[in-house]
Amino acid sequence: MAGHSKWANIKRRKGAQDARRAKVFTKLIKEITVSAKEAGPDPDANPRLRLAIQNAKGANMPKDTIERAITKGSDADAEDYSDLTYEGYAPHGVAVFVECTTDNLNRTVSSIRSIFTKNGGSLSKNGSVEFMFDRKGIFSFRRPEHLEDEDAFMLELIDGGAEEVAFDHENNDVQVSTAMEDFGSLQNKLEELHIETETAELQRIPTTTVKVENDDFLSVIKLIDALEDDDDVAKVYHNLEATEAQMEMI
Incomplete structure (x- = not known):
């Protein structure tokens, strides 16, 4: 676990x-x-x-x-926004799922299509990559200062709906995953334990991952970076698997 x-x-x-x-x-x-x-x-x-x-x-x-x-x-005059998603592939067969929040649909689709095209990727129809990801709740927080029994703490979280608990002792962090339908239950459990999360969100976790060579890795990251820099993009998910050495490259 x-x-x-x-x-x-x-x-x-x-x-x-x-x-x-x-x-x-x-x-x-x-x-x-x-x-x-x-x-x-x-x-x-x-x-x-x-x-x-x-x-x-x-x-x-x-x-x-x-x-x-x-x-x-x-404010009653606040702009109206829409949530929408795009699916496609980065170079070398890496699946990419993009979540956007926008007040201008035409601007957003034009921008997303341009980013994929200019960086060697391609947009696909809805449903083409969504099945490659599971919806999970992901919580990140600092390891409680006076935590002595990690196993007991883990069981408490499992009781609240946690599926996986990862202790990062080097950075003193804890990351917890849960099924989408148990997100609220785990959120309540963390509040009950007086734990303040640094991030708590629904993410799309790849069911399978793709490994690429270093040069190819940088070309995929270039596309992902461009998407994340777009103001209309809320989140970008992908199934690229990075080695520690590749992470050091960025």
């Missing part, structure tokens, strides 16, 4: 991208605004907003920035 997990590379990849703080804040603010617009400004009655606020706090976003985003979303 503990130790290396199949989503560890994705987590490390995400951490590398999150270093671009301004870009991360922009996407978090948009998610808060959209969530407040969609179902109201009360996080207790709006699970999507509650999760967005939780992730913003985990990224150390200032409280007043969060409150301004909620207020903006609560």
